[in-house]
Amino acid sequence: MKKKISNNMITYGMILLFYVIMQVMISTGSISSLLQGLLVPLCMYAIAAVSLNLVVGFSGELSLGQAGFMCVGAYASAFFTKLTEETLPEGPRFLIAILIGAVVAAIFGFLIGIPVLRLRGDYLAIVTLAFGEIIKNLVSVFHVGVDKSGIHFSVKDAASLNLDEEGRVLIDGPLGITGTPKNANFTIGIILLFLTVFIVLNLVNSRSGRAITAIRDNRIAAESIGLNVTKYKLMAFVISTALAGVAGVLYSHNLSTLNVKFFNYNTSILILVFVVLGGIGNVKGSIIAAILLTALPELLRELQDYRMLIYAILLIGMMLFNWAPSAIAFRERVKDKFKSNKKEAA
Amino acid sequence: MSFISYLINGISLGSIYAIIALGYTMVYGIAKMLNFAHGDVIMIGAFVVLNMVTLAGVNPIIAVLISMAVCTLLGMAIEKIAYKPLRNASSPLAVLITAIGVSYFLQNLALIIFGADAKSFPNLITLPSISLADGKLVITGTTIATIITCVIILLGLTFFVNKTKQGRAMKAVSEDKGAAMLMGINVNATISLTFAIGSGLAAIAGFLLCSAYPSLTPYTGAMPGIKAFTAAVFGGIGSIPGAMIGGILLGVIEILGKAYISSQVADAIVFAVLIIVLLVKPTGLFGKNIQEKV
Amino acid sequence: MKALEVKNLCISFGGLRAVQGFDLSIEKGALYGLIGPNGAGKTTVFNLLTGVYKPDEGIVKLEGKDITGLKTTAINRAGVARTFQNIRLFKDMSVLDNVKAALTDIYKYSTFAGIFRLPSYFKTEKLMNEKATEILEVFDLDKEKNILASNLPYGKQRKLEIARALATNPKLLLLDEPAAGMNPNETIELMNTIRFVRDHFDITVLLIEHDMKLVSGICEELTVLNFGEVLTKGKTSKVLNEPAVITAYLGE
Numbered sequence: 074m075k076k077k078i079s080n081n082m083i084t085y086g087m088i089l090l091f092y093v094i095m096q097v098m099i100s101t102g103s104i105s106s107l108l109q110g111l112l113v114p115l116c117m118y119a120i121a122a123v124s125l126n127l128v129v130g131f132s133g134e135l136s137l138g139q140a141g142f143m144c145v146g147a148y149a150s151a152f153f154t155k156l157t158e159e160t161l162p163e164g165p166r167f168l169i170a171i172l173i174g175a176v177v178a179a180i181f182g183f184l185i186g187i188p189v190l191r192l193r194g195d196y197l198a199i200v201t202l203a204f205g206e207i208i209k210n211l212v213s214v215f216h217v218g219v220d221k222s223g224i225h226f227s228v229k230d231a232a233s234l235n236l237d238e239e240g241r242v243l244i245d246g247p248l249g250i251t252g253t254p255k256n257a258n259f260t261i262g263i264i265l266l267f268l269t270v271f272i273v274l275n276l277v278n279s280r281s282g283r284a285i286t287a288i289r290d291n292r293i294a295a296e297s298i299g300l301n302v303t304k305y306k307l308m309a310f311v312i313s314t315a316l317a318g319v320a321g322v323l324y325s326h327n328l329s330t331l332n333v334k335f336f337n338y339n340t341s342i343l344i345l346v347f348v349v350l351g352g353i354g355n356v357k358g359s360i361i362a363a364i365l366l367t368a369l370p371e372l373l374r375e376l377q378d379y380r381m382l383i384y385a386i387l388l389i390g391m392m393l394f395n396w397a398p399s400a401i402a403f404r405e406r407v408k409d410k411f412k413s414n415k416k417e418a419a
Numbered sequence: 420m421s422f423i424s425y426l427i428n429g430i431s432l433g434s435i436y437a438i439i440a441l442g443y444t445m446v447y448g449i450a451k452m453l454n455f456a457h458g459d460v461i462m463i464g465a466f467v468v469l470n471m472v473t474l475a476g477v478n479p480i481i482a483v484l485i486s487m488a489v490c491t492l493l494g495m496a497i498e499k500i501a502y503k504p505l506r507n508a509s510s511p512l513a514v515l516i517t518a519i520g521v522s523y524f525l526q527n528l529a530l531i532i533f534g535a536d537a538k539s540f541p542n543l544i545t546l547p548s549i550s551l552a553d554g555k556l557v558i559t560g561t562t563i564a565t566i567i568t569c570v571i572i573l574l575g576l577t578f579f580v581n582k583t584k585q586g587r588a589m590k591a592v593s594e595d596k597g598a599a600m601l602m603g604i605n606v607n608a609t610i611s612l613t614f615a616i617g618s619g620l621a622a623i624a625g626f627l628l629c630s631a632y633p634s635l636t637p638y639t640g641a642m643p644g645i646k647a648f649t650a651a652v653f654g655g656i657g658s659i660p661g662a663m664i665g666g667i668l669l670g671v672i673e674i675l676g677k678a679y680i681s682s683q684v685a686d687a688i689v690f691a692v693l694i695i696v697l698l699v700k701p702t703g704l705f706g707k708n709i710q711e712k713v
Numbered sequence: 714m715k716a717l718e719v720k721n722l723c724i725s726f727g728g729l730r731a732v733q734g735f736d737l738s739i740e741k742g743a744l745y746g747l748i749g750p751n752g753a754g755k756t757t758v759f760n761l762l763t764g765v766y767k768p769d770e771g772i773v774k775l776e777g778k779d780i781t782g783l784k785t786t787a788i789n790r791a792g793v794a795r796t797f798q799n800i801r802l803f804k805d806m807s808v809l810d811n812v813k814a815a816l817t818d819i820y821k822y823s824t825f826a827g828i829f830r831l832p833s834y835f836k837t838e839k840l841m842n843e844k845a846t847e848i849l850e851v852f853d854l855d856k857e858k859n860i861l862a863s864n865l866p867y868g869k870q871r872k873l874e875i876a877r878a879l880a881t882n883p884k885l886l887l888l889d890e891p892a893a894g895m896n897p898n899e900t901i902e903l904m905n906t907i908r909f910v911r912d913h914f915d916i917t918v919l920l921i922e923h924d925m926k927l928v929s930g931i932c933e934e935l936t937v938l939n940f941g942e943v944l945t946k947g948k949t950s951k952v953l954n955e956p957a958v959i960t961a962y963l964g965e
Contacts, residue, residue, distance in 0.1 A: 133512060195453040199649075199693075200693060200697070202645060203690045203693065210687065275827060275830060276827065280824075280827055280838075280841075283806070286806055287814040290806060291802065293797075296785035298794065298878070299786050299815075299817075299818055342519065382524065382527040385523040388517075393501070393504055398508060
């Protein structure tokens with residue numbers, strides 16, 4: 074128990090330390106503009122990875138649509154921000170935008186989770202994967218504009234919205250949303266990451282979290298002690314999608330152009346790579362992996378072309394090394410040998 | 420008349436889905452795993468045919484045969500290197516994530532070797548088109564070839580599974596691995612054979628897919644892969660006729676959706692079909708209910 | 714009122730009649746044994762009673778209430794808890810958390826309170842810890858409460874499964890071969906624990922067991938199952954001496 078608590082403290086401390094170091098480097102000017110531009114994306118990837126780890130690590134399900142839920146969060150929040158740009162002050166507006174991003178992504182998570190989470194784990198993987206691809210298709214058909222007479226909507230093009238001369242186009246199909254104010258910054262990113270870690274770690278160490286991990290460890294035994302399997306799987310999944318939505322809000326409020334192309338299959342897989350390399354069920358690991366694997370390739374441009382290929386190989390290698398029974402037995406043997414050598418030396 | 424022509428196109432696309440779905444359903448039936456990389460084997464197969472024909476100038480039929488050989492070996496290698504070590508892993512997630520890793524690997528390998536831009540796939544099927552109803556209804560040679568190939572594969576595979584020793588071994592392994600082993604069946608070889616057949620069929624599917632939709636990128640296999648898996652679930656995972664019928668129904672739904680609603684929404688409709696099937700009948704049209712032993 | 718009443722329970726798997734016409738009637742507070750040779754259908758009966766399988770026919774009544782065909786979760790909430798022949802613990806959770814997981818629906822606070830650590834979280838968690846420790850003490854597992862369940866020795870894993878089942882506050886406890894893999898000393902200790910649990914927690918126990926010393930030592934009454942049908946039933950000493958039972962076990 075104590076160990077768990079101190080381990081959590083290390084995670085919080087690490088985030089804080091990362092923040093302080095970056096702030097010092099920014100104020101002393103010893104950070105490249107490239108890296109400085111990466112700070113918000115780093116927070117976004119870390120939030121996405123921690124949220125995915127809740128599903129993969131603690132609920133034992135595989136979701137491949139994390140980018141899709143980020144997309145939902147990004148669009149919903151940016152749409153709200155653009156809509157109320159002139160009517161609401163910046164601070165509260167962004168706060169509401171974050172909440173909207175989380176809630177809308179959670180609703181999508183709920184709707185997808187209900188039919189799928191009752192079934193074998195593989196189905197969630199394929200359905201979330203399909204969802205991630207299809208949400209991209211659907212979003213790029215939408216054209217939404219606003220003028221005095223209200224909100225206009227079309228699936229054809231911006232011209233057919235029939236806006237009056239003062240009307241504004243909010244969502245322009247494949248061009249997405251442009252001119253979203255840059256409300257996100259590194260400090261907000263870190264606060265949201267902190268909050269994400271807080272929610273995930275506290276959930277895991279609570280009544281519902283125990284139920285979630287119990288179901289992961291043995292579904293039949295969990296049912297035999299009266300746990301409602303679908304309810305707890307759905308809870309983990311919906312919280313995860315809400316947090317992915319928050320990561321999406323960071324994305325859309327960091328760049329002035331929001332385009333669906335970013336939220337593709339590759340992004341979902343990249344987030345999974347962070348989770349696997351950081352250690353399945355290890356929140357601290359997810360953050361470290363997200364930060365290192367996002368920052369390093371940007372700094373080492375030569376590697377860029379081979380980045381994805383290397384990640385794929387790392388992913389396969391890591392899974393084989395950590396999960397193959399023969400690899401586990403091999404590690405045990407090496408450990409025993411090491412121990413006995415040490416004893417002999419003593 | 421246009422409805423009938425859409426219907427025929429749908430059956431043709433569905434035939435391709437069906438051939439891909441066979442690979443999913445056989446592997447799922449026997450290894451109880453979702454082979455995410457299956458869709459990408461299709462893409463590799465199509466690239467092999469393309470490069471054989473355009474760069475090496477090989478006869479198209481030989482090129483397809485070479486592509487089948489390459490994919491068969493590739494499928495067996497993937498199984499041996501990435502999946503077999505995880506067969507008895509404590510978490511079912513392990514092999515699933517590894518399969519995604521393999522899929523990601525194949526896509527990015529193809530990206531580095533062949534580049535990201537779409538290659539146009541030559542028309543290699545020289546069968547003449549058929550013109551019906553005074554030229555109002557034209558069925559292309561590709562469509563005819565696709566549907567005929569699909570029927571031949573279904574008949575061949577049904578014969579193989581029910582009448583040959585190896586085919587019956589497959590059925591036995593999918594029922595009960597342990598019992599099959601006790602009956603003297605080489606389980607490892609049988610699983611390997613299943614991957615070999617599935618991947619060989621994927622090569623044919625890749626060729627047919629690119630003949631009908633002649634644009635090839637490293638991501639070409641991904642979406643048809645997902646849809647074919649949907650087809651396999653629709654028909655009942657593990658069932659060969661189920662994969663066939665599921666594939667054809669899905670192809671028809673997609674083409675009709677594209678024709679009468681909108682091309683972007685058609686994918687969403689296919690996906691909605693998956694969700695509805697999972698809600699109403701998770702075992703699919705012909706599937707069996709697999710119960711965990713307590 | 715009877716603790717458990719089962720009438721004409723039947724199930725077949727693909728033409729194989731695994732259990733047929735199974736009747737059972739257990740008095741409240743009894744220690745009842747279900748025995749029979751391997752493959753007789755004993756575990757299948759447990760799976761039918763706990764909703765893992767749905768019976769083709771028959772009625773199951775718990776303290777007069779019909780629970781036939783309910784889902785496993787609902788049956789547990791109605792008051793039936795069980796252990797498994799092949800141990801099913803939450804292996805990556807601590808011993809304490811295994812029991813606390815079973816207390817999930819007895820000691821409640823909202824998920825929101827759990828995440829944001831409201832006072833109800835601390836208050837309820839404290840109660841849960843006390844209750845779980847109290848149950849672990851019965852099985853002499855309280856000293857190991859912080860280690861992972863999978864690191865417990867085999868005999869203690871079996872005990873933890875009983876502790877976990879007991880934590881759900883059942884009226885009827887089903888034990889599937891509780892003494893399997895235990896040495897004679899551990900078995901005697903287990904017999905005492907089962908008796909203590911029955912008296913102390915005021916429950917009815919139905920157990921499957923092959924260890925005849927345990928069966929004759931603690932079971933008051935028995936039902937013998939053979940080829941999915943009831944061979945005989947009655948007082949333990951009487952049943953164990955019936956020639957038909959001996960034949961079923963030892964063959965002709």
